[in-house]
Amino acid sequence: EAKPAVFSVMGMTCSACAGSVEKAIKRLPGIREAVVDVLNNKAQVLFYPSFVNEATIRETIEDVGFEATLID
Ligand code: 9UX
Numbered sequence: 001e002a003k004p005a006v007f008s009v010m011g012m013t014c015s016a017c018a019g020s021v022e023k024a025i026k027r028l029p030g031i032r033e034a035v036v037d038v039l040n041n042k043a044q045v046l047f048y049p050s051f052v053n054e055a056t057i058r059e060t061i062e063d064v065g066f067e068a069t070l071i072d
Contacts, residue, residue, distance in 0.1 A: 002032045005054050006072035007043040009036065009061055017066070024064045028052050043068070 018036040025034040030051025061068035
């Protein structure tokens with residue numbers, strides 16, 4: 001069953017930033033959906049917990065170069 005997670009993503013200044021975060025998340029295994037909103041500084045992710053977890057998603061966002069915090 002897919003599980004939702006919401007991250008605060010700080011440091012995104014244009015919509016291409018959001019696009020690269022989205023792309024990086026979607027490259028992980030077990031991601032059903034990823035929507036990154038530059039205006040709200042948020043990433044909403046639907047994932048399958050048997051393949052990936054919140055920590056790995058958070059680290060992936062950080063690897064792209066942004067400050068990520070799990071908020072929900
Ligand atoms: Mo936009 Mo983001 O020119 O790293 S892609 S600021």
